[in-house]
Amino acid sequence: MNKPHLQKTIISQYANSPIMNRIIQFADEYLETKDCFRQFYNIYWDIDTAEGVGLDFWGVVLGLSRFVEINDQTTFQGSSIASTELKDKVNPTSYRMNDAMYKSMLFVKAMTNIVYATAPNINKILQILFKERGRAYFVKSGTMTARYVFEFKLLDVEKAIVMTLLPRPTGVLCDFYEPEQLYTWGFNENELAPFGQAAFYIGDKN
Numbered sequence: 695m696n697k698p699h700l701q702k703t704i705i706s707q708y709a710n711s712p713i714m715n716r717i718i719q720f721a722d723e724y725l726e727t728k729d730c731f732r733q734f735y736n737i738y739w740d741i742d743t744a745e746g747v748g749l750d751f752w753g754v755v756l757g758l759s760r761f762v763e764i765n766d767q768t769t770f771q772g773s774s775i776a777s778t779e780l781k782d783k784v785n786p787t788s789y790r791m792n793d794a795m796y797k798s799m800l801f802v803k804a805m806t807n808i809v810y811a812t813a814p815n816i817n818k819i820l821q822i823l824f825k826e827r828g829r830a831y832f833v834k835s836g837t838m839t840a841r842y843v844f845e846f847k848l849l850d851v852e853k854a855i856v857m858t859l860l861p862r863p864t865g866v867l868c869d870f871y872e873p874e875q876l877y878t879w880g881f882n883e884n885e886l887a888p889f890g891q892a893a894f895y896i897g898d899k900n
Contacts, residue, residue, distance in 0.1 A: 741800065745793050749800065758803040760796050761788045762854045789851045798823070802859060811863040813840070819860070827852075835869075842870045 700722055701709065708714040738748040753760055764787050791799060802823050809815045816832040820842075824830040828846035835841040842860065862868045 741797070744797070749793055749796050752800050753796070756800055756803045756807065758800060758859075760791050762791065762851055762858075763788055764850050764854045789854070791851075799855065799859065806859065806861045809861060811861040816861055838865060839867045839869075842868065844870070844872050846872075848872060 700718055704714065704718065736743045737745055738751055741749075741752050744752060750760060802819055805819055805822075809819065813832050813834065820830040820832060824844070824846075828844070830842070830844045830846075833841050833843060840863065842856065844856075848856065856870060
């Protein structure tokens with residue numbers, strides 16, 4: 695074997711086997727593997743360039759499926775939902791995220807796996823996740839309570855992702871709000887809870 699780098703790829707129990715060495719040398723001489731390794735690295739190993747099954751692989755590593763289940767548990771419920779709608783039971787449906795959306799969710803999942811769940815860190819995640827959608831932020835709403843606020847209408851699949859993916863600080867009760875800005879009113883720069891909450895709040899919540 696005349697290529698030192700090949701010897702490093704053989705485990706010790708076969709390092710002195712003439713047959714194994716000849717097979718490996720033959721494969722190195724007659725098979726071009728550089729393009730295969732480059733393709734493997736780009737599609738599977740590098741999450742920045744991964745696609746298709748490569749992203750599915752990263753989903754297994756990070757613990758996030760490409761399929762999002764949408765059901766009544768991932769639908770915001772609140773004062774603006776009619777009682778008749780609450781009685782209707784809809785069978786769960788699965789939404790398959792495309793590569794662009796799935797990759798974005800994988801980055802967020804990687805962050806939520808290691809992030810210290812403080813308001814500044816969570817707000818950074820929201821900025822990344824919804825930078826193209828509008829204002830979204832995490833605020834402390836009371837003693838051991840906090841709130842995710844979305845100043846735009848979330849899609850059903852976004853609601854399902856929000857309910858399962860966003861971090862929740864330990865021991866803190868979190869709720870989710872989608873205030874309709876044209877119909878929600880209160881007082882700016884007031885230390886007390888404004889009239890845009892509680893009985894005066896119009897919008898979906900969970």
